[in-house]
Amino acid sequence: MxxxxxPKPSELPVPAGAEGWEKLYPYYLVFQDKxxxxxxxxxxxxxxxxxxxxxxxxETIGGEFAVKCLGQYNARHLMIPNANGIEFxxxxxxxxxxxxxxxxxxIAARVPLFEQxxxxxxxxxxxxxxxxxxxxxxxxxxxxxxxxxxxxxMVPMEDITSGKGKDGSEKLLESYDRLIQLAYQNWQxxxxxxxxxxxxxxxxxxxxxxxxPNIPDQSIASMVQGVDMELFRPDDELKQxxxxxxxxxxxxHFGNTDDVEATLGAIxxxxxxxxWLAQYEGAKxxxxxxxVGNGFYGHDKYWNVNxxxxxxxxxDYIRRVDEGQEIMRPVxxxxxxxxxxxxxxxxxxxxxxxAVFDAKRGLAATAYPYVENHNFYIxxxxxxxxxxxxxxxxxxxxxxxxxxxxxxxxxLGRNEVRDxxxxxxxxxxxxxxxxxxxxxxxxxxxxxGIVDALKTARPAPALNTPPASITEPFxxxxxxxxxxxxxxxxxxxxxxxxxxxxxxxxxxxxxEGLARVVTDADQLSEVQQGEILxxxxxxxxxxxxxGKISATVTDIGGMMSHAAIVCREYGLPAVTGTGxxxxxxxxxxxxxxxxxxxxVQILDAEDDLVVAGPGAHSHSHV
Amino acid sequence: xxSNDYVQFFDGGIExxxxxxxxxxxxxxxxxxAGMPVPPGFVVTTAQFDAFMxxxxxxxxxxxxxxxxxxxxxRQVDQxxxxxxxxxxxRPVPEALRSMTIAAYESLMGRFDAPVPVAVRSSATAExxxxxxxxxxxDTYLWLDGVKAVTDHIRQCWASLYTSRAIIYRLKNSIxxxxxxxxxVVQKMVNSKVSGVAITMDPTNGDRSKITIDSSYGxxxxxxxxxxxxxxxxxxxxxxxxxxxxxxxxxAELVPDAGAKGLVEREVDDERRGxxxxxxxxxxxxxxxxxxxEKHYKCPQDIEWALDADLPDGENLLLLQSRPETVHSSKxxxxxxxxxxxxGGYFSGLSTPALKPTA
Numbered sequence: 001m002x003x004x005x006x007p008k009p010s011e012l013p014v015p016a017g018a019e020g021w022e023k024l025y026p027y028y029l030v031f032q033d034k035x036x037x038x039x040x041x042x043x044x045x046x047x048x049x050x051x052x053x054x055x056x057x058x059e060t061i062g063g064e065f066a067v068k069c070l071g072q073y074n075a076r077h078l079m080i081p082n083a084n085g086i087e088f089x090x091x092x093x094x095x096x097x098x099x100x101x102x103x104x105x106x107i108a109a110r111v112p113l114f115e116q117x118x119x120x121x122x123x124x125x126x127x128x129x130x131x132x133x134x135x136x137x138x139x140x141x142x143x144x145x146x147x148x149x150x151x152x153x154m155v156p157m158e159d160i161t162s163g164k165g166k167d168g169s170e171k172l173l174e175s176y177d178r179l180i181q182l183a184y185q186n187w188q189x190x191x192x193x194x195x196x197x198x199x200x201x202x203x204x205x206x207x208x209x210x211x212x213p214n215i216p217d218q219s220i221a222s223m224v225q226g227v228d229m230e231l232f233r234p235d236d237e238l239k240q241x242x243x244x245x246x247x248x249x250x251x252x253h254f255g256n257t258d259d260v261e262a263t264l265g266a267i268x269x270x271x272x273x274x275x276w277l278a279q280y281e282g283a284k285x286x287x288x289x290x291x292v293g294n295g296f297y298g299h300d301k302y303w304n305v306n307x308x309x310x311x312x313x314x315x316d317y318i319r320r321v322d323e324g325q326e327i328m329r330p331v332x333x334x335x336x337x338x339x340x341x342x343x344x345x346x347x348x349x350x351x352x353x354x355a356v357f358d359a360k361r362g363l364a365a366t367a368y369p370y371v372e373n374h375n376f377y378i379x380x381x382x383x384x385x386x387x388x389x390x391x392x393x394x395x396x397x398x399x400x401x402x403x404x405x406x407x408x409x410x411x412l413g414r415n416e417v418r419d420x421x422x423x424x425x426x427x428x429x430x431x432x433x434x435x436x437x438x439x440x441x442x443x444x445x446x447x448x449g450i451v452d453a454l455k456t457a458r459p460a461p462a463l464n465t466p467p468a469s470i471t472e473p474f475x476x477x478x479x480x481x482x483x484x485x486x487x488x489x490x491x492x493x494x495x496x497x498x499x500x501x502x503x504x505x506x507x508x509x510x511x512e513g514l515a516r517v518v519t520d521a522d523q524l525s526e527v528q529q530g531e532i533l534x535x536x537x538x539x540x541x542x543x544x545x546x547g548k549i550s551a552t553v554t555d556i557g558g559m560m561s562h563a564a565i566v567c568r569e570y571g572l573p574a575v576t577g578t579g580x581x582x583x584x585x586x587x588x589x590x591x592x593x594x595x596x597x598x599x600v601q602i603l604d605a606e607d608d609l610v611v612a613g614p615g616a617h618s619h620s621h622v
Numbered sequence: 623x624x625s626n627d628y629v630q631f632f633d634g635g636i637e638x639x640x641x642x643x644x645x646x647x648x649x650x651x652x653x654x655x656a657g658m659p660v661p662p663g664f665v666v667t668t669a670q671f672d673a674f675m676x677x678x679x680x681x682x683x684x685x686x687x688x689x690x691x692x693x694x695x696x697r698q699v700d701q702x703x704x705x706x707x708x709x710x711x712x713r714p715v716p717e718a719l720r721s722m723t724i725a726a727y728e729s730l731m732g733r734f735d736a737p738v739p740v741a742v743r744s745s746a747t748a749e750x751x752x753x754x755x756x757x758x759x760x761d762t763y764l765w766l767d768g769v770k771a772v773t774d775h776i777r778q779c780w781a782s783l784y785t786s787r788a789i790i791y792r793l794k795n796s797i798x799x800x801x802x803x804x805x806x807v808v809q810k811m812v813n814s815k816v817s818g819v820a821i822t823m824d825p826t827n828g829d830r831s832k833i834t835i836d837s838s839y840g841x842x843x844x845x846x847x848x849x850x851x852x853x854x855x856x857x858x859x860x861x862x863x864x865x866x867x868x869x870x871x872x873x874a875e876l877v878p879d880a881g882a883k884g885l886v887e888r889e890v891d892d893e894r895r896g897x898x899x900x901x902x903x904x905x906x907x908x909x910x911x912x913x914x915x916e917k918h919y920k921c922p923q924d925i926e927w928a929l930d931a932d933l934p935d936g937e938n939l940l941l942l943q944s945r946p947e948t949v950h951s952s953k954x955x956x957x958x959x960x961x962x963x964x965x966g967g968y969f970s971g972l973s974t975p976a977l978k979p980t981a
Binding site: 211212214341345348505508 | 824827829830831832856858861864865866902
């Protein structure tokens, strides 16, 4: 079979104004001229699911820590027989990945090591997971203690009398190093259970595919999925707060939630307001350590810093409760449906196969909830604190004249920040002006221009020639990079009848309705009841939106992407990983989303767009 | 109208009794109450037959005529048979019974916009007879219009209990005439706009987690006999998700033609050929019905179904036939051992206790 190819990295045009972009990133993150032959021989796919926009130099930290730590658990901890880690590069500002296979002749030797190591985890799952929570929260607590105060005009007298013998600059340098180390630490912990969750899931997945050939992936997912996951907890807290506000008659005070102070003040002054505020404060810590993005960007907004976001969601829930809508997720119905599905598949098996099914499903159901729950602790909570501290440092240095915008530190690589800090303490220490204020503003402006130029181009979905089949389990499961998906990107896929898009059948059901294309969390407020959400990718903190919409279409993601998990939970159809849904579909177009088949049809041509508004009609045919 | 002792609708919600309804009638009532929608209709029960035979004075006469009859004397048997059948077809049915049957027929017709043709079939109570050609088992009259045609053919079914052949058979096998009775089924003729088969497995590999559906326009004969290429859809049995579908050419259809009292073949236009013959909702309904049939009979089924043009959407799916699937069901279910680790099964080499989660 002739295999079409994606472009080579060197064949992609550099957007005007982005010339010299390679120097924005460390040498080891970009493709090398000297390694061109080896690198071009590998297949690389773009992870725009986690990194949908161009990296500012400092932001590579998330990609580096995450993908490196994912790999270490495959290759060094668990000795997974058939999968090493994933190599990664940044090209034109986007992250590309290439899974590393285990040479055929090494697989067998890894099996006993793998079984011993994995066995230990599964036998001690509960205890180890408890320990994990302690470790992770300990890291966060230590992060919270770090601060970056301005250096004093002179060493305080008590340091003279105590014979301290240090000027405090060492504390600043240590704090920075420690903050980076703590982030690294929680990223290592992040994967301690994640890979196991995937392994257990895939083991059950492969078994199901053997005994039930072509069983839909959705069925397998629904048999191990948790129902009350921490992923939904922040959203659930908002719903409870909305219900309490209605109960206490506080609705009138939610008229202008953009003014946080006035809103909270009015509630405090109202009868029953104390009770509501006490519950609000309780929910805030930790559940508002929640980003509207995905935790990988310095510009992410967090609920606890931008309280107008959760308050706005609460106001919306209050409106829906007052209209008599049921805002809670149909948890009982979901559990009943999950149990029915398990029971019916199980009944189709006999004897030994039934026992194997029970064992593998039991393991997957034990391990899998971590996959859904860990996200809050690392991507949201850890990274929320991390970025808050980094902004604090950036602002301190901005005050010292190092750059012109408060958050410009993000245009430095993390090791350049160390240099800039030493520049600062040297200048301060000797009583001279540091060099940075004369060096960085101009350099940052140049870099800003390059980053903005890179942002004008979308990434290629993949690079070079794909393998005949894609087998690496994590790649398939987490990124939805399957052989079929790759073929579709290459335009060799089966045409959708009547024209349209094809993706993963991530959550079943068929819905017709009007599209609402959302490329940025700031546009979420435009979403109207009953519309079909079309997005590059969704984030956990978009939770409140899912009670409003009738279906979801994403460009990126597989069966286990956030959109897939949440839509299954809400009983909404979803088609994920369409590749180009958000660029092909326009807001207001009428769509037919078939989450059972994985197809999206655009029912009206672009030229007769209807104005989308509230009350968009939708009905389910299922 | 309500079901009663003399007339029982398939969907009347009354417990089916073989001795009241006969084999065919009881099976139709059972299937209907198990959620398998057979073409609608009613059973004229054995109680009605018995009441008619008694009140019309035929029962007493029969015993006289049959006493001492020699099964080898076919001429005499023919005479007796003709006399009995003449009585059954000519003596008046008591008005109370007759009006119940007429009301039932009118009530059945009332379910449609206009009167529709029906079939009248005998439904014998004798179950233990190996020979299916036994009296009354096979009497079927199709495409009947109007109350007179229906009542006449009910009598013909009754009379079939006393054909020469049936009388001889009973005499030779020492089957007494006491308690002999007959129920009659009156059922709508199916007006198939779309029909086909459904097997509650994947016949290509015996996978029990699938439902395979063939579907085409018109009545099912062309699908069954292979004269058209139907649409073929494979669904997951548990979630009813479509696993694969291939559209067939479906170039022709056989459709009922009331004027011709039978079927005519027609070309199918390009637009209908080019799309699937079932909507998503209809496909789901067929699959759910197949699942119910399998559950009811406790083994994989091979069913024939049709969408009836005379019934409203959502209520027009009918089950024509459900038989055990025999090709694969006689083999053991496919047991696929987990593959060794190298091909991706992670824990196949591990003893299960080693992987017991602590939960």
